[in-house]
Amino acid sequence: MPIIKTHNCTNIHISRIGIGNTSKSPVSIVCNLPIKNKEKLPKFNTPSGMATLAAMETVVISVKDLDVSEGSTFTILLSNNTAKSADKVEIHMFNFTYSKFSDSTATIDTSNLDRENIINYPEDDHFADHVKRLVLENKGAYIAKFRIHYYNAVTKEWGYKTSSSFTAGKSKYWDCITELHLPNNSIVFPEVVVVAGKNKKCDKKFYYVRQDSTKVVTYKCTGTTLKPSISEC
Numbered sequence: 099m100p101i102i103k104t105h106n107c108t109n110i111h112i113s114r115i116g117i118g119n120t121s122k123s124p125v126s127i128v129c130n131l132p133i134k135n136k137e138k139l140p141k142f143n144t145p146s147g148m149a150t151l152a153a154m155e156t157v158v159i160s161v162k163d164l165d166v167s168e169g170s171t172f173t174i175l176l177s178n179n180t181a182k183s184a185d186k187v188e189i190h191m192f193n194f195t196y197s198k199f200s201d202s203t204a205t206i207d208t209s210n211l212d213r214e215n216i217i218n219y220p221e222d223d224h225f226a227d228h229v230k231r232l233v234l235e236n237k238g239a240y241i242a243k244f245r246i247h248y249y250n251a252v253t254k255e256w257g258y259k260t261s262s263s264f265t266a267g268k269s270k271y272w273d274c275i276t277e278l279h280l281p282n283n284s285i286v287f288p289e290v291v292v293v294a295g296k297n298k299k300c301d302k303k304f305y306y307v308r309q310d311s312t313k314v315v316t317y318k319c320t321g322t323t324l325k326p327s328i329s330e331c
Contacts, residue, residue, distance in 0.1 A: 100177070100187035103212070108171055110217045111197035111225040112204050115159040115174065119151040120209040123178060126150055127157070130173040135163035151208075161196045169225065171195050176208065192216075197225035199308050201283065222283060229305035232288055233271040233316040235331070236264055240323045243291035244270040247299070251283040251307075263293055271314075274307040282309055288317050288328065295323030300330065 119125050127149040133142045141149035141157055151157060159174075166172050174192045190211045194204060201222035207213065234244040244261040259278060261270045274280050284307040289299040298319070305315055316331040 100189050102189045102191065104191045104193070105211075105216075106193050107204060107217055108193050108195040110202050110220045111169070111195050111200040111223045112202045112217065113161050113196065113198060113200050114203040115161065115194070115206065116156065116203065117151065117159070117174075117176070117206045118156040118208065119153055120207055121178075122153050124150050124152050125208050126175075126177045128175045129159075129164060130175070132165040133163065134165040138163045161194075162198060164196075166196045169195065169197060174206075176206065176211065197223065198310060199224045199228040224283070224306040224308060227303070227305050228308040228311040229286065229313050229315050230275060230308070230311040231271055231273045231314045232286060232305070233269055233314060234288060234290065234328070235269045235316065235318045236266050237318045237320045238266060238290075238292070238322065238326055240295055240326065241265055241293040242319055242326075243293065244272065245289040245291050245297075246272045246274075246278065247287050247289060247301070248274075248278060248280055248307075249285040250280060251285075252281045258289075260291060275309060278307075280307045282307060290319040290326055290328045292323050292326050296326060298326045298328050300328040303330070 133139050136143040177189045202220050203218045204216050236242045241263050243263050245258055247258045249256050264270050285304045287301045287304055291297050317328055318331050319328045321327045
């Protein structure tokens with residue numbers, strides 16, 4: 099019987115996998131999902147769907163080229179091709195989770211398949227906290243302005259923009275793409291600016307701008323001019 103080793107790497111969403119065969123022997127690679135874009139992954143365009151990676155060869159898999167849905171789990175299997183008997187064959191099963199809102203990647207080195215930390219840039223997994231637009235509903239007893247604080251991921255600079263004033267019962271929004279023109283992975287969080295009163299930030303949780311996101315996060319502000327509050331709905 100072959101030796102089967104399982105590597106669960108599903109706690110961080112990824113969008114790309116790099117596999118480097120740094121050993122002296124070829125390895126076989128199989129994915130449990132069909133290849134959606136065979137032109138991008140020609141090595142897998144075989145009758146069995148199995149790819150062979152020669153010694154000192156690498157392959158990069160963009161997960162979107164697999165037939166995978168947002169937030170789902172998939173498996174990559176690697177095995178050595180030169181074992182002389184079945185009980186010497188090692189099959190490594192790598193389980194991953196995909197998200198188009200993640201820039202985290204995985205790196206597999208065939209000379210060190212038991213390495214624990216194969217996920218790169220885990221902080222760039224924004225599966226749960228991507229955003230396109232932020233809305234503020236004024237439920238307070240005051241006139242408010244909606245201010246967005248942001249950290250531009252390209253310029254590495256903090257900034258903010260403030261809306262015009264609006265009364266209780268009304269709302270304002272900022273579109274991070276069309277109005278703030280922020281690049282991917284820029285940080286945003288809101289602040290209510292109270293006219294003739296005190297301001298209040300809501301910076302306990304950051305959201306990250308994604309160009310392909312449709313997510314809208316809504317906040318509400320309540321309280322009085324001297325004691326305002328703001329929270330996510």
